Amino acid sequence: MDRKIRRGLASATLLAVLALATGNDAAAAGDPRRGAQVFQACMACHSVKPGEHLTGPSLARVWNRKAGTVEGFQRYSDALKRANVVWSEATLDGWLANPEQFVAGTNMTFPGVRESKDRQDVIAYLRAVSEGKAPSPEPRRGGMMMQSGKVDLKKAPPAGQVVSVSHCGDTYTVKTADGKTNKVWEFNLRFKTDSSNDGPLPGKPVIVGAGMQGDRASVVFAAPAEIGSFIKQTCR
Numbered sequence: 001m002d003r004k005i006r007r008g009l010a011s012a013t014l015l016a017v018l019a020l021a022t023g024n025d026a027a028a029a030g031d032p033r034r035g036a037q038v039f040q041a042c043m044a045c046h047s048v049k050p051g052e053h054l055t056g057p058s059l060a061r062v063w064n065r066k067a068g069t070v071e072g073f074q075r076y077s078d079a080l081k082r083a084n085v086v087w088s089e090a091t092l093d094g095w096l097a098n099p100e101q102f103v104a105g106t107n108m109t110f111p112g113v114r115e116s117k118d119r120q121d122v123i124a125y126l127r128a129v130s131e132g133k134a135p136s137p138e139p140r141r142g143g144m145m146m147q148s149g150k151v152d153l154k155k156a157p158p159a160g161q162v163v164s165v166s167h168c169g170d171t172y173t174v175k176t177a178d179g180k181t182n183k184v185w186e187f188n189l190r191f192k193t194d195s196s197n198d199g200p201l202p203g204k205p206v207i208v209g210a211g212m213q214g215d216r217a218s219v220v221f222a223a224p225a226e227i228g229s230f231i232k233q234t235c236r
Contacts, residue, residue, distance in 0.1 A: 029120070029124065030117075030119075030120030030121040030122070030123055030124030030125070031120075031121045031124060032121070032124040032125040032127070032128040032133075032134065032135055033125075033135045034121045035120075035121035035122045035123070035124045035125025035126070035128075036125050036134065036135050036136065038113075038118050038121055038122050038125075039122050039125050039126075042122075046058070046059050047059070047060070048060050048126075048129045048134065051071075051072060052196075053070075053072060053073045055075075056073075056075075056108065057070040057073035057075075057076075058070060058073070059126055059129065060129060060130070061130050062087050062092075062126055062129075062130060063087060063088075063126060063127050063129075063130035063131070064086060064087065064088065064130075065086070065087055066084075066085070066086050066087075067080050067081075067083050067085040067086070067087060067091075067103075068080040068081035068082075068083065075107065076107070077103075077105055077106050077107040077108075078105070079103050079104060079105030079106055080103050080105075080106050080107070083103050085103070089120075089123055089127075092119075092122075092123045092126065093116075093119050093120070093123060096112060096113045096119045096122060096123070097112050097113065097114075097119060098111075098112040099112060151198065152197075152198045153194060153198060153199055153200040153206045153208075153220055154198075154199075154200060154201055154204075156200070156206040157178075158176065158177035158178040159176055159177075159178045159180070160176065160206045160207055160208065161176055161177035161178075161204065161206060162174060162175070162176055162177075162204075162205040162206060162207050162219055163175045163176060163177055164230075164232070165205075165219060165230060165231045165232070166231070166232045166233070166234045166236075167186070167231055167232070167233050167234075168233075168234060168235035169235070170185060170186050170187075171183050171184065171185060171186060172184045172185075172186055172189045172231075174189070174207055174217075174219065176207065182207075182217075184216065184217060185216075188216035188217065189216070189217055189218070189219065190217070190218040190219070191218070191219050191221065191227050191231075192218050192219070192220045192221070193220065193221050193222065193223060193224050193227075194220050194221075194222070195222065195223060199220065199222055200220055200221065200222050201222060202222045202223065202226070203222070203226065203230075204222070205219050205220060205221045205222075205226070205230065206219070206220050207219050207220075208220060
């Protein structure tokens, strides 16, 4: 075969391969703006602010990061820390589709995102977040947009500032700085700690409303040692 013909066929083949690859990338590319909307369902557990960890780690710089290595997050499963996974479009797609199947033994209790389009859009959004190009989600129609991150408990109003907590029988009595007294069934009151910059001041616990798991209220302390000493056993 003539050398020029062979060279021409090789060039044509290369162009075809490049065109196919480009077409596949275009088809797989998600919409980061729509992904920001889909991601609102994830905000209860994940922040996209650097260093802000919730139930799950911050996803601020997840792109091309080895799984289980976000600095300051201490609740990774051993399975995820052992997994030799780097977060990319392919690995994030597998993880979002079914975390337990992708990494057996993970702590992430999430059934997965069924729709491929939704996964691709969330992945595009997370990549944009890592690159500092993330769009802001628009408020959903018919309701308020879920807020990302946490509130600063140091700035709680008097109605949230706990003055005292007493326990009698099956009831907690919580007094707040606005002069009000609230009686709460013991099963409906949780005691939590928040040692982050957004947590309460030492010795100044804050009561907050119902959470995601059905608890009616939570009293948040700056450190675990405060809980036992703050609650008084009295039936006056």
